[in-house]
Amino acid sequence: MSTLLAIRDLDLTLGSKPPVRLLRRVSLQVEPGQIVGLVGESGAGKTMVSRVVLGIAPANARVTHGSVAFAARDITHLSEAQRRPLLGREIAFIPQNPMTALNPVERIGPQITDVLRMHLDLGRTDAQDRALALLREVHLREPQRILRQHPHELSGGMRQRVLIAIAFACKPKLVIADEPTTALDVTVQKQILQLIRELQRNSGTAILFITHDLGVVAKLCDHVVVMHGGRVLESAAAARLFENPTHAYTRALFAATPRFDRPADELKPIPAALTQQLNEEARVLDARDA
Amino acid sequence: MSANYILRRLFWAIPTLIGVAILVFVLVRVVPGDPIAMMLPPGATAEDVGRLRALYGLDAPIPKQFVAWMGDVLRGNFGTSISLREGVVRLVMSRLPATLELVIVAVAVACAFAALAAVGAVYFRGRWPELVVDGLSGLVLAIPDFLWGLLFVLVLGVLLPVLPISGRIDPTLDFNPATGFYLAEALLRLRWDAFADLMKHILLPALALALPLAAALTRVLKGSLIDAMNQDYVTLVRVKGYSRARILWRVALRNALIPTVTLTGVQFSFLIGGTVLIEYIFSYPGIGNLAIAAVNQRDLPLIQGLVLTFAVLFILTNLLVDMAYSILNPRVRQS
Ligand SMILES: Nc1ncnc2c1ncn2[C@@H]1O[C@H](COP(=O)(O)OP(=O)(O)OP(=O)(O)O)[C@@H](O)[C@H]1O
Ligand SMILES: [Mg+2]
Numbered sequence: 001m002s003t004l005l006a007i008r009d010l011d012l013t014l015g016s017k018p019p020v021r022l023l024r025r026v027s028l029q030v031e032p033g034q035i036v037g038l039v040g041e042s043g044a045g046k047t048m049v050s051r052v053v054l055g056i057a058p059a060n061a062r063v064t065h066g067s068v069a070f071a072a073r074d075i076t077h078l079s080e081a082q083r084r085p086l087l088g089r090e091i092a093f094i095p096q097n098p099m100t101a102l103n104p105v106e107r108i109g110p111q112i113t114d115v116l117r118m119h120l121d122l123g124r125t126d127a128q129d130r131a132l133a134l135l136r137e138v139h140l141r142e143p144q145r146i147l148r149q150h151p152h153e154l155s156g157g158m159r160q161r162v163l164i165a166i167a168f169a170c171k172p173k174l175v176i177a178d179e180p181t182t183a184l185d186v187t188v189q190k191q192i193l194q195l196i197r198e199l200q201r202n203s204g205t206a207i208l209f210i211t212h213d214l215g216v217v218a219k220l221c222d223h224v225v226v227m228h229g230g231r232v233l234e235s236a237a238a239a240r241l242f243e244n245p246t247h248a249y250t251r252a253l254f255a256a257t258p259r260f261d262r263p264a265d266e267l268k269p270i271p272a273a274l275t276q277q278l279n280e281e282a283r284v285l286d287a288r289d290a
Numbered sequence: 291m292s293a294n295y296i297l298r299r300l301f302w303a304i305p306t307l308i309g310v311a312i313l314v315f316v317l318v319r320v321v322p323g324d325p326i327a328m329m330l331p332p333g334a335t336a337e338d339v340g341r342l343r344a345l346y347g348l349d350a351p352i353p354k355q356f357v358a359w360m361g362d363v364l365r366g367n368f369g370t371s372i373s374l375r376e377g378v379v380r381l382v383m384s385r386l387p388a389t390l391e392l393v394i395v396a397v398a399v400a401c402a403f404a405a406l407a408a409v410g411a412v413y414f415r416g417r418w419p420e421l422v423v424d425g426l427s428g429l430v431l432a433i434p435d436f437l438w439g440l441l442f443v444l445v446l447g448v449l450l451p452v453l454p455i456s457g458r459i460d461p462t463l464d465f466n467p468a469t470g471f472y473l474a475e476a477l478l479r480l481r482w483d484a485f486a487d488l489m490k491h492i493l494l495p496a497l498a499l500a501l502p503l504a505a506a507l508t509r510v511l512k513g514s515l516i517d518a519m520n521q522d523y524v525t526l527v528r529v530k531g532y533s534r535a536r537i538l539w540r541v542a543l544r545n546a547l548i549p550t551v552t553l554t555g556v557q558f559s560f561l562i563g564g565t566v567l568i569e570y571i572f573s574y575p576g577i578g579n580l581a582i583a584a585v586n587q588r589d590l591p592l593i594q595g596l597v598l599t600f601a602v603l604f605i606l607t608n609l610l611v612d613m614a615y616s617i618l619n620p621r622v623r624q625s
Contacts, residue, residue, distance in 0.1 A: 103523045114532075118530075118531060
C-alpha cells in the first residue's frame with residue numbers, strides 16, 4: 001500500500017517583511033493504519049503541521065516550499081472548495097479542548113449527524129441511527145439522551161468522547177489528534193487514550209497524534225517524529241527511538257520527561273546550550289533557504 | 291425561562307408603573323398650559339373656566355386628584371379625553387394596533403437588514419463589501435430616525451412621489467377590517483390588494499425607524515460574528531467540511547446573536563420612543579401621533595393614559611428582549 005500522508009520539505013512562512021518561518025523543510029509520513037506521534041516542546045510547530053494538512057493555517061501564512069500529499073494526491077494548494085470533500089470524510093480531527101470545540105447553542109445530535117448527512121448522504125433517520133451507534137462505540141451511556149443534550153450538559157470527558165465519535169463518524173483514512181487529552185483530568189486521559197487505541201484497532205484508521213507526552217507516545221505510537229523550532233530533528237520507529245535516540249535533543253527530551261521508574265528529582269530540564277545551538281542551526285538553514 | 295420568572299418580572303413592573311404614573315401626573319400639572327383654557331372659545335368668563343375645572347376635577351389639590359385618578363385607574367377607568375371627549379382606553383386601544391404593526395415591521399426590517407449586512411461583511415472580510423457595510427452603517431448611525439423620516443418625505447414624497455407619505459391605508463379602498471391590526475388581517479384574509487396598499491404606507495415610516503436600529507445591530511452583530519468565527523467550534527466545523535456560507539449562517543450567526551441581543555436590547559426600546567415623531571411626520575394614526583395631539587391640547591387624562599401605555603410597551607419590550615436572549619442561550623434556558 002502507498003503512503004497515506006506524505007509531507008515533503010514543507011516550509012510555512014508568515015507575512016513578508018520580514019517573513020517569519022514557522023516550518024522549516026518539514027518531512028513526515030504516515031502509512032495507512034499507522035499511529036505516528038508528533039512530539040516536541042511548546043512552539044515546535046506541531047499544530048502548524050496539522051493546520052497545513054487540514055487547510056486551516058493562519059490567513060497570512062503561506063506554504064513557500066514543499067508539498068503535502070494525501071493518498072497519492074497533492075493537496076498542498078487545494079482551494080477551500082476542493083479540500084472540503086476530504087475534511088471530515090477522509091481526514092478528520094480531534095481537537096485539544098473539548099470544552100470549547102462543540103457548538104454551544106446546538107444539540108449534540110445534529111453535531112454528529114451533520115457530517116454523516118453531508119459526506120455519506122444519509123437520510124435523517126439513518127444518520128440518527130448511525131449517531132446512536134457511534135455514541136455506543138465511544139462508550140457513552142444513554143446515547144438517546146445525549147443526542148438531545150447541549151454541550152454544557154456534558155463533562156469534559158464526555159464531550160471528548162463525542163468529538164471522537166464525530167472524528168470517526170465517516171470512517172476516515174486519517175485522524176489528526178492535537179493533544180486530545182491535555183485538557184482532561186489524569187484518570188480521564190487514560191480512558192480517552194484507550195478509546196482512541198480501541199477505535200483505531202477496529203477501524204484501521206491511521207492517526208497523527210500530536211503530544212508533549214513521551215509516555216503516551218511510547219504506549220500508543222508505531223512511529224515518532226520529533227520537532228523543535230519548526231523542523232524535524234529525528235524520525236524513527238517508536239521502538240528504535242526509545243531504545244536508541246540518536247539526536248541529542250531527543251535524548252534531552254527523554255531526560256526531561258517524568259517516568260514511573262525514575263524519581264522526579266532526576267528530571268533534567270532541556271539544556272539552554274542545546275536550545276541555543278538548535279536556534280543557531282535554524283538561522284543557518286534560513287540563510288541557506290532564503 | 292420559566293413562567294414563574296415572567297410572572298415575577300411582570301409583578302415588579304407594577305412599582306415602576308406607579309412611579310411613572312406619579313411622575314407624569316405631577317409633571318403635566320406643574321408645566322405651564324391649561325387644558326381648560328384651550329377648550330374654551332376666546333372671551334369665556336372666569337366663571338366658565340371654574341365650572342369646567344370642577345367638572346374635570348382639576349380644582350382639587352394635586353395629591354387628592356392623584357388619589358382619585360389612581361382609584362379609577364385601578365378599576366380600569368382611565369377617564370375621558372378632554373379634547374376628543376372619548377374614553378381614554380377606547381382611544382388608546384383603537385390606535386395601539388397601528389403602532390404595534392409599525393414597530394413590528396420596523397424591527398423585522400432592521401433585523402433582516404442587519405443580518406444580511408453583517409453576514410455579508412464578514413463573508414467578504416477585507417474586501418469592498420465590508421468597507422461598504424462599515425461606511426454605510428457609520429453614516430446611517432449618525433442620522434436619527436426623525437431626520438430619515440423628513441428626508442423620505444422630502445425625497446420620496448415631494449421630489450419623486452412613488453410611495454405614499456401619509457396615512458395608513460388608502461381610504462377609498464374597500465377594506466373593512468374587524469380589528470385594528472390591518473396588516474395582519476389583510477394577510478389572514480388573503481386580501482393582497484389591501485396588503486400591498488398597507489405595506490406601501492408603512493414602508494417609509496418603518497424604514498425611518500428601522501435604519502438607525504439596523505445600523506446599530508449591524509455593527510454589534512458584525513463584531514460578534516468575527517468573534518464567533520475565531521472560536522474553536524468554528525474551527526471544528528471547518529475541518530468537518532462546512533462551507534464558509536454554511537458556517538456563517540448556521541453556526542456563527544446563532545452564537546453571535548447572544549451578545550448582540552445583550553448589547554442592543556436597549557435600542558429596541560428606543561425604537562418605541564421613536565414612533566412618536568415618526569408617526570407625526572407621516573400622519574400615521576398610531577398612539578405616537580395621538581400623544582402629540584394630546585400634548586398640544588394639554589389633554590391631561592389622555593397624556594396620562596398614553597404615557598402609561600408607552601411605559602407598558604417599554605417594559606414588555608425589555609421582557610421580550612430578555613426572553614429572546616434566554617431562548618438563544620441554552621445555558622440560561624435550562625437554569
Ligand atoms: N495564528 C498564528 N499566527 C501566527 N503565528 C502563530 C499562530 N499560531 C502559532 N503561531 C506560532 O507558530 C509557532 C508554532 O506554533 P504551534 O502552535 O504549531 O506550536 P505547537 O508545537 O503546536 O505548540 P503547543 O505544544 O504549545 O501546542 C509558534 O512560534 C507560534 O508562536
Ligand atoms: Mg499545538
